[in-house]
Amino acid sequence: MGNFIESRILELSDKTGVDELTLKLAICLFSSFPFNAVLKRLPDHKTSLKCWYIVAVSAFYLFGVLNIFTGFRTLFLSSMFTYVISRFYSSRFMPFVNFVVVMSHLAINHFSVQFFSNADESKLDITGAQMVLVMKLTAFAWSYHDGNQADQTKLSEFQKARAIKNHPNLLSFMAYTFFYPSLFTGPSFDFADFESWLNCEVFRDLPDTKKPRRRWTTSDPNLRRQIPKCGLLVLWRVAQGIFWIVLSTILPNYISKEFMFTKAFGQKSFLYKIHYLYILSFLFRLKYYAAWTVSEASCILCGLGYNGYDPLTKQIKWDRVRNIDIWKFETASNTHEGLEAWNMNTNKWLKHYVYLRIARPGSKPGFRSTLFTFLTSAFWHGTRPGYYLSFATGALYQSCGKIFRRNLRPLFLNAEGKALPSKILYDVVCFYVMKLAFGYLVQPFVLLELPSSLKCWSSVYFYLHLGILVTFLIFKGPYAKSVIKFLQAHQAATVAKKEQKEKLEEAGPLGEIAKAKRLYEETEAIRDMQLGIPDADFDKFDFEEAKRDFSEFFESYEKWRAEKGLEIEEHNLQRAFENFKRELSSGQERRASFSVYSPRPIRKED
DSSP states (O other), X not given: OHHHHHHHHHHHHHHHOOOHHHHXXXXXXXXXXXXXXXXXXXXTTOHHHHHHHHHHHHXXXXXXXXXXXXXXXXXXXXXXXXXXXXXXOOSTTHHHHHHHHHXXXXXXXXXXXHHHOOOXXXXXXXXXXXXXXHHHHHHHHHHHHHHTBSOXXXXXXXXXXXXXXXXXXXXXXXXXXXXXXXXXXXXXXXXXXXXXXXXXXGGTTSOGGGSOOOTTOSSOGGGSOSSOOOHHHHHHHHHXXXXXXXXXXXXXXXXXXXXXXXXXXXXXXHHHHHHHHHHHHHHHHHHHHHHHHHHHHHHHHTTXXXXXXXXXXXXXXXXXXXXXXXXXXXXXXXXXXXXHTSSHHHHHHHIIIIIHHHSOTTSOOOHHHHHXXXXXXXXXHOXXXXXXXXXXXXXXXXXXXXXXXXXXXXXXXXXXSOBOTTHHHHXXXXXXXXXXXXXXXXXXHHHOSHHHHHHHHHHTTTHHHHXXXXXXXXXXXXXXXXXXXXXXXXXXXXXXXXXXXXXXXXXXXXXXXXXXXXXXXXXXXXXXXXXXXXXXXXXXXXXXHXXXXXXXXXXXXXXXXXXXXXXXXXXXXXXXXXXXXXXXXXXXXXXXXXXXXXXXXXXXXX
């Protein structure tokens, strides 16, 4: 079947002029809509049938359309490792072990593509799908760990909402990991969301008047189809996706990254070059706009995008798996607004399953969390030098953005913090500068290799790096205090607030309380999450704090060893292996285990 389908695709590629891989991915993306039309009409209570259907369609994509048996093997191995370790390894270290293994598996494939790939353009680079899978698997392990904690009060509201109490059977887990509408392009989502959708529990807040009747019944409300109608919304999203696809096909005829390395480009003016880089970055984003918009529309059609019903406005929300807000990103006037609208699910994953998990329970995330999250984000994307050039420069640029926002923006506000008429000038300048800066930053992400990335940046004289250097010299250099003091003297809100604080802090004991509160707020501010990584706030970086953070980590490790932690984990591994062997050796237990499985809660000594 695979050869027959592939030969037909190759013929179509020759006729249309569209390259084979793009055509294959387009077939997978757009054929998901008719498949979803069937999926959403399967009986609501037939969860196993829906799971078999999902797995079958994914198999058709992997083996029939794309013909990538090795790609399936890659995804299957990572999936089965997470399934087995989460099920049998009852330890508080289980999510960490799972994270290290699936991330290492991804890293191996990143290295393989970088150094040993045959560059067959007709074959899909499976690392893209594996990146989505890694987010799912690591989130699953943590959610299962949370769901089996003895003390549920220690969990955050986010963790409680996504906790997995009972280990799923293998079929539903495979349907989750190989969910065909988002298999290759995302978006990623939590197993709790998938299970709630699979059982139709997610639609419990939807009134019956919003639920369509099945064609074969007009009387029994219990037989209404749970998934509400969303055809017009899906059609609009698909139209957007097609628009981005068409645009990404037309623009390369007029602009390309190869032109940057020609003599003609070198003879252009500086202003021409920096604007050309911005247009190139826009062209690069189009493929993400297209893929994410279409895949999100597919998830909406099958009902997974449902995110609640507002009884006041009578509107249904369909943004549960939204990954990109294109309008907000393109119109953002500052870095924070732009980056929080980009790759939203990856940002959530890094925040809730890396950044907050590295911190010691009950303590605020510190330098260790920031460092590991930054490295995870960069390493998750790949091992090419261009990724690290973009991320490192982006971290510095974010810090500069905060410096300007803190010191220049208040100049355009009144004492009450409301915008002055002149603030529109500040917003326009910020919008323009941010677009040019993103055009500069993203080029290594596109070019990937170190020589070409540096050559691209050198063609515009490393202007953004020079701007960052000048910013740090002004606001962090020997005259920084004088500059900041001068600016603050012209900030109406800062002057008024300072006068108010001075009066209050002079008012005896009450003033001491107010002063202590102000100092606490200044020192305990939580770092922002931007681009899926903690903000690189160099103002608050304290080397002693970083040393203390790592010292606490090593002290915890030594304490764990002193309490026979190694022996306990050896026992846990042995017990996991024995349970695994027992289930495999017993046919009756094995059949039962893949349908219902309710393991014990994790004990403290584990």
